Amino acid sequence: MTGSSRGQTPSLQSRRRFLRQSMQLGAVGAIGASGLWLPARVAAQSSPSSVVEIDTGRVRGYVNEGVSVFKGIPYGASTARENRFRPPQPATAWTGIRESVEYGPTAPQTLGSDGQLAAGQSEDCLVINVWTPEANSNRKRPVMFWCHGGGFTSLSGSSPSYDGTNLCNRGDVVVVTVNHRLNIMGFTHLAELGGEPFAHAGTAGMLDLVAALQWVQRNIEQFGGDPDNVMIFGESGGGRKVGTLLAMPAAKGLFHRAVIQSGPTIRLASAEAGTRQATSLFEQLGLQTGDMQGLQNAPVERIIAAYQAISRTSSFAPVVDGDALPASPFHPTASAVNPDVPLIVGANRTELTLQMRGDTEAFNLDEATMMQRLQSILGDMTREVVDVYRSAEPDASPSELFFLIVSDRAYVVPCTVIAERRAALNAAPVRSYYLTWETQTLDGRLMTPHALDIPFVFDNTHAERTVYGFTTGTAEERAMADKISDSWISFARSGNPDTGKLPDWPVYTGASRQVMVLNNESQVVEDPIRERRQVMQRVLNLA
Template structure:
């Protein structure tokens, strides 16, 4: 059987039937004859076509889930569009085949041999290529043009603000299938192509939005959802935005952006709680270094639009660019000093994993008790003994690697997540919920615990990456977590039959969902550790 035969067989079509139908269709088209429906119904069902605001797109039907990969939501960001706000695409005349993921935004390829990157399938996005023509999104849906009013789950990939894509790693089929939902993933500009502060550094109003271009891409993608998702069976009035790590940071930032208001109705932040954005002075300093390294004058910023994108990406000064508070697109820090008023009515889930901030390499996994004590002494100095004795009291049987990971997590990721949900709950409008994932990743003999990213596949109901393991336990966790997220996306309340009752967060009870094979809700879990960090910091 040839590859083509195998592909046709996967979609339930024999080669003979395919050849017969394409011959009929070709002959009919040549003759200008409109065939009766039974002459081409099977192919139109397998390769459905819908009309968007920019033209017709053709997807693929896989056992009932219609998948559209690489739909353009913006024009190329190359040339004169580089560093500019996103431009809407031109209408197309022919049917657009949405069969393959669109290219990822310009970025440095990751190291696929790194154990952690391998475990989360992180470098898989490069399979779709890398290009400045990167404003594409993907849709998975059970129905088309059926007035389905399904909830929409808009997933934003992580990788900080520097790498990643919404491609193969984030397959939306299981969530769409499990929850009768519409799932959307998206690519957007990253690094200096999305966040270079040219406007402030050069004083040119033309580049006023260069430092927030990547966030404006996400707004443009959400506008596409508003304008088009109904033909994909989705409800533009019921959109959940969610993301992990850098994706969670972008969700946090969208919560404060006036241009995003009304484009989403619920939010979920996974291990990416962002209270305040990075220093603008740091961004402008890095921008100046990059211009200097590339020989670009501040008086001629347009010259930066003419050089190859990989020259910019490979520059030594391309370290870490992220959005800034510009006073217009992003008027203030997302959750500092308080939760944003503009999104006060949006219900929100915030969470992290127990070993979220642990070291994710094999050398770190060899830490012994002596090394742990040395690290604590060097890191916390006069508070070292307090930190060590408190953690050993709470976790007497934890390995040194686990203790270090939990210290790192509690002093950073947990602290930010708790502050975010506290500030959100004080608004007493859209409810806030807090969770922690305790279920440990089975990858590499479980040495990393409930590591950063262990919930990536669980949320999407897709535990096939190495970090989740695709075991029976992983599938059970995906069922639990995925069902909870589906319930929240549909109604704004995460409660479902897979978990015990999960009350909204307040500073009196501090109710927290503990996700594990047997889920539980605890009020103010590991209170001693929360109070410890309030004292230390």
């Protein structure tokens, strides 16, 4: 659809405020009261696993519910001091048997009340976790490599909601989660200020993920996995990482399928913008611009404090440096770096109800307050957008309409654009989904929030492993997990998600726009939010 030009641009302050609110959800995948999942102790009912020999030494995990679990295995060296802002370096080999029974450190991201890194955080954070039905076997199983949420700035791969036990038992697959550098430590563009040794500082956190995928190539056979059958998948910030990996030459050949769940990264920052942000870091630390020795020797707490100050006005994410990341993942077209990788991409109907769950007014809007809120986001297009959405959703309350609009803007429509642009490459199958199942959390007012897909994908619907109490293990929830997790497993195994538990899932094209609408009774619908999609693509200037 073409037509009128975009409306007046809302104020920069309003857009930044909404962007921060929208993207905070990437940082809430599954967090405890302190804001982080701390390393968990070994399950009470467990026994030692067999010893596995990898390229840096021998490791021993534990067996729980028939699955061998190995946690906190180093895949890279500490990123402190001389390795700070540099590409990941190889892990140091060890002698003897390394007991790999607890999660390793989380990347630096927050400070405690005493000004020190919060518990469980360290620059020695390049660790990987593996769940396998059987280590040291000759059987090659599909590998499901999970990229954690939290935007590009926070959280870790150690959340109970990412526990791979049920996926292993259900699908005879190997599950991998990983920690890597985040925020200012992983995405400060220093190429122009620090010279060649720091040419890839703006993509260091993504290069960590590449190193973890290379570790999988070298070692996963020892855990019963197939290095030639690796699926990368992630939700929110994890989905954004998946999209970015698709655009990285260094990642080519390291994975063979991809799933982006509510994680649209269409356009990333330029080198120029990254340099301006890096200059702010030197200023915050009181260092002369380009003083790399001072930057590497500064206490990590000072750098995180600087990050907290800078992030009030700008966010940290991978920078298009022309080398490690030659171009944005899906702008102006989909990257053709890894074109032959089949993709599933989709989002949830009311994504933003989660991060706005504490905003009582947002759930009790009248027409006037809804319009007022939307005006700061949509500018002069507000009335047109509301009219289109009201026509498409005549029974929606003002609050529901508001959440549909802001969720479409931040997640649903950008994910649709990814499907369109990836399909336009005409190189590998693309499939699209739209989750509409509603949780009963908070009396059902969240409807279909961000991260609701995680318990279904991991088959972790019981309270001890779910996120935000979204699921409690009811029969209905288990049925949803049965269908969705099996589809993800099938896709990991063969590139085809069809299992017979959902309708046959057709390939998405720009002509047919066939989308799997996931609910108790799932169905394939052609362009299910067509009118909403068309007007929102104009709002986003992505038509």
